[in-house]
Amino acid sequence: MSRNDCVWADGQEFGHQNGVYIPREIRETDFFPPLRNINLEKPHIFETPFSTFWPETGEIRTSNLKHYSNKGSEMHFTGVPKEYFTELTPASMLLGGTLKKSHGESHHWFMVIDSASDEAEILETIFDLSADFHFGLFAPKNISNTSHDESEQLIQELSESLKAGTLDAFIASVSQLPPSSVLASRAQQEYLAQHGLQTLNPYELENPGDAIMKISRDIEYKLYKRAELRHRAAEVVRIITEKNTDLVTAVVRGFPELDATFLSASQHRKSRAGRSFEQHIGRLLSDGHISFEEQAVTGGRRPDFVLPNLRTLKDTTRSFNDALILSAKTTLRERWKQIAMEKFNCSLFLATVDDRVSADAIHDMQHQEICLVVPESLKKSKETCYKDKENVITFRRFFDVDVGSDRLNFLNR
Incomplete structure (x- = not known):
């Protein structure tokens, strides 16, 4: 959301805005109910009231969509719970979806995700949101953290190693995640290849900051997730299978180790990002022939x-x-x-x-x-x-x- 989409709830004056503006690209899809002209004396105004469900508190609201066709392409989404939009961190998100079965009269649900929350990080990971993401429509069945081909290949490799009794060897081959310096270098080379460049000289890049953001937040993170999936998946399979017991027993008995594995994954992601960012900036300075x-x-x-x-x-x-x-x-x-x-x-x-x-x-x-x-x-x-x-x-x-x-x-x- 833009700052205007939420600071109105903090008591700041922003005209008559008391909700969120929906981009034209979303307005023109069939996600929201269709707009219509209700007041014939104002043919430029298209609107529709509709019921919305806010699962955080279970509240049902009568919201409204309004498009002033003479003012711009955006649609105003009002009648939203003001308290959800107060004191939000910049770049927070409005998440919504349609219900397979209506909740009362509501066919749509919405929630606000503060960008500083753990939920925001989960959301960015699940939907694979890029650094320049602003809005989008997603079909849940098409959401995946990694490509189908990569997942199938990993499943096949793990299955074959289990059957052949070589799981230990497979785990050993992925036991160490690539060092941040290696991932940083790979990400830089991928960016250079994508843009036909030979160097990250900041004086030859139109927007060196955007380049660094793309490399660190998008390209390198995808490389890391691929390596992390192989590493963590193999570790989880080892924990579940090493006792040669049934699945339920293995999960219950192995839960402390599984919990430690996932906690380690979360901590490693955060510590990795900081060091890699420094390496990308160092590359800009070096390629720019800057003394440091x-x-x-x-x-x-x-x-x-x-x-x-x-x-x-x-x-x-x-x-x-x-x-x-x-x-x-x-x-x-x-x-x-x-x-x-x-x-x-x-x-x-x-x-x-x-x-x-x-x-x-x-x-x-x-x-x-x-x-x-x-x-x-x-x-x-x-x-x-x-x-x-x-x-x-x-x-x-x-x-x-x-x-x-x-x-x-x-x-x-």
């Missing part, structure tokens, strides 16, 4: 990137603009406050591909003299809080202005 030192230890702190080098940073005779610190975090939450301690008499930049940063957090960063560096599409997005914030710049601006040719001490051409 990575993870340089200074005063008990370890900034992700020091430009141009640690020696310059520590030089007490240098000017403020002779060095800068660039930190990298895929998601911020409260962790950006760690960055505020890294003050070295130079500019402090924080790169992220997180679209969920609140306006209050951005304001606090500005107070701490932290400049947020975000992908170009997120800076102008209606779903984020970045658009009009002075201390939020794009990767394009960062490389062109803050590191560019007018700052020759950063470049090693």
Whole structure:
């Protein structure tokens, strides 16, 4: 949802908006009830009331759809529970579907998913939502976390190894997930191949931030999920089959180990993403012939990137603009406050591909003299809080202005 789709519930003034705008592409499908002109004196207004079910509380609402054909292509969805839309994190989602069997008079159900919740992460994984996702229609029967061919191949390999008594050998072959450096490199090469590029030089990319977001949040994550599926599926099969008991007994007895396996999977996903993001930024800096030192230890702190080098940073005779610190975090939450301690008499930049940063957090960063560096599409997005914030710049601006040719001490051409 855009910020306008939810901040109205926080008491902020946004005209007469008291609901969500539905894009034309969704309005023109048969998901919603058909619109019709009810008031002949206003032929430009098409609308329809309909009953909606909100499963979070079991509430049934009389909602309304209205399209002002003389104002734009979007449709206004009103009569929604205001309390569900209050204090939402940016880039939160409205999820809805149709019911096979009506609930009262309702044939449609809806719920709001806060983007900072665990449910949002599950939703993104199940529906395989890309970094540039805005809206879409999905048929549940077509939803899959991996391709049918890949699943069938894994099923066949595991079945054959069980029959042949070589499951241990198969498990050994997938016992280690690829290191983040390997996955990062594979993702970068796949992106280069897709776009016919030879380098990730940020001065040769139109939108270097969007490129990094695509590589880290889409391409690399898909590569990781493929490897993770093979690794975790083999481990689960081992737990269930190693005692040579019936399925129910194996699951019950093996539950603690199964639980630990899935917990490990969740934790590994989160820790992997941060390190890979740093490696992608490092590739931009290297391919752009920009002088930098990575993870340089200074005063008990370890900034992700020091430009141009640690020696310059520590030089007490240098000017403020002779060095800068660039930190990298895929998601911020409260962790950006760690960055505020890294003050070295130079500019402090924080790169992220997180679209969920609140306006209050951005304001606090500005107070701490932290400049947020975000992908170009997120800076102008209606779903984020970045658009009009002075201390939020794009990767394009960062490389062109803050590191560019007018700052020759950063470049090693």
